[in-house]
Amino acid sequence: MSKQKVLIICYYWPPAGGPGVQRWLKFVKYLPDFDIEPIVYCPKNPNYPITDQSLVNEIPDDITVLKHPISEPYRYAKLFSKKNTKTISSGVIPEKKKQSLVEKLMLYIRGNFFIPDARKNWLKPSVNFLSNYIKENNINTIITTGPPHSLHLIGLQLKKQLGVNWLTDFRDPWTTIGYHKDLKLTTVSQKKHIELERSVLNTSDQIIVTSHHTKNEFETKTKQPIAVITNGYDSHSVVLKNKDAKFSLSHIGSLLSERNPKVLWEVLSELIKENKDFANDFELKLIGIVSEKVIASIEAYNLDDYINVLGYVSHNEAIHAQMASQILLLIEIDSETTKAIIPGKLFEYMQSKTPILALGPNDSDVEQIIKTTNTGTYFNYNSKAALKNQILSYYKMYKKESLKACPIGIEKYSRKQITKQLSELILANN
CATH class of the missing domain: 3.40.50.2000 (Glycogen Phosphorylase B;)
Structure with a gap:
């Protein structure tokens, strides 16, 4: 029996470093064990704030990874302030009292000119590219994972155009995330975020969140099904010789x-x-x-x-x-x-x-x-x-x-066990 194809649309993928990349790297590793063939779509030229080349070695050899160019403002912002750009794109927002004029300006531009986030320019080219790929390869299910939440807008457009089954994975909340209030949003911009969030939540066939608090929050905003699939741990081959002496x-x-x-x-x-x-x-x-x-x-x-x-x-x-x-x-x-x-x-x-x-x-x-x-x-x-x-x-x-x-x-938090939960949601929405 052939495996069911699932297209996973993500921004963070090796050599990106940090915890955001590992959730889907591990899902991709174990999904084939549950008769699901993952196909990954990610940027060809991303501007990752941190990288970890060791994670590249964990990508399964037989996985299809599609890459398409992305235009990111952070790349050009480095011309003005390399340090501020890197910290802000990493989520390290300077204390309000100590923000320089450049930092204040960058936060205002980031919050009000790039809604929902600085990767919004990837939306149109991704939809154009993936529309053809999905039709040519008979893909019935797509998954978008955010942040960046602009990737959910890619799923929203593909859902409207092709009628595919669409699962949204929220690794963090959207409008209630802690740093949201620090983006110097105007009233109009804040309203736009809320409208986009509502549209995504109400159009998605299945919502996945990583915590029960986020599930409770989203249940006040949509009637669509919501499942909690936390992150997890994977077995490793690291051998410890001695604990720290200190x-x-x-x-x-x-x-x-x-x-x-x-x-x-x-x-x-x-x-x-x-x-x-x-x-x-x-x-x-x-x-x-x-x-x-x-x-x-x-x-x-x-x-x-x-x-x-x-x-x-x-x-x-x-x-x-x-x-x-x-x-x-x-x-x-x-x-x-x-x-x-x-x-x-x-x-x-x-x-x-x-x-x-x-x-x-x-x-x-x-x-x-x-x-x-x-x-x-x-x-x-x-x-x-x-x-x-x-x-x-x-x-x-x-x-x-x-x-x-x-x-x-x-044991219930092992990567393979939580991937089993994901596979059951995918099959249920097919």
Whole structure:
């Protein structure tokens, strides 16, 4: 029996780095196991803020990858400010009080002239190219994944023109995402975003989201079916020789300006002052893009001598760091809008069997996952005393060489298991 063909329209694809690329790279890897043939469509000349060449080796050899040129404003914006362009395109939006005139102008242009995002110019050429390909290759189902949410507009046009089955995958929300309010949107622009979001949600045959909070939000906006398929973890061949000798607290991934847990820096500073052994053993490792505001905040709490900023590393190096660290930090902005955000790294954190120390808003999806899987502890930003006691408790276990996590039921988050869920949705909508 021949496999069912599915066209996957995505922006982030190897050599793009970061968690956004891995969700669909892994889906593509496992879909053939469920009698589905994925065909990937992505940009030929993308402007990725970070790259990871090691991910190229994970692309299955027998997968068809279609590429078509894209015109991106970030490429031309570099002529004015290379640094500002790279940070803004990475999602690192400078603090309002410290934004330069160039940064303010770039954010205004990005928010009001490129709706829904800076990849909007790929819409028309993609629809023209894919319309012919879909008809010539008898493809009945397409999937669009965003952000960038402009890719959903490609699906919207193909749905209207060809009547294909259309699944939309929202890795993050659209109009309620945290940085949306920082784009200096006019009233007209904000209304346009809402209209486009409504059109996509009400036209799509099946909506996929990564968290229950996003599902609850979208259920107030559409009657179309919505399914939660989280991110997950994949098996790996990284072999750990030794844990870090230091009592290392490691954050792996981007630390944006607003994702700055001052209460954590304060607690660590106090523990260093109060406990000489702790001071001798402690190390704070930051692996990934870190905003200048976060670094300045850490230094303000006199943690200069304890911080180790490693910058962006390959996926394999990140996995090794997860396994070698004594504690893994997961930090989210203390906001109502971030309750729905489940960082992809959470699931790899869980597989590492390294205890997770998480900070975020009350009643988030992350909090529920950590508690139900017994993979760590979760605190809100008002729990200073409890946070301090927990770190001290972890440190005592570290000294006794008994510090480790004992996960429960994380198998349902394996990449193959969640791909099975996706395959069932695809077949149900055929």
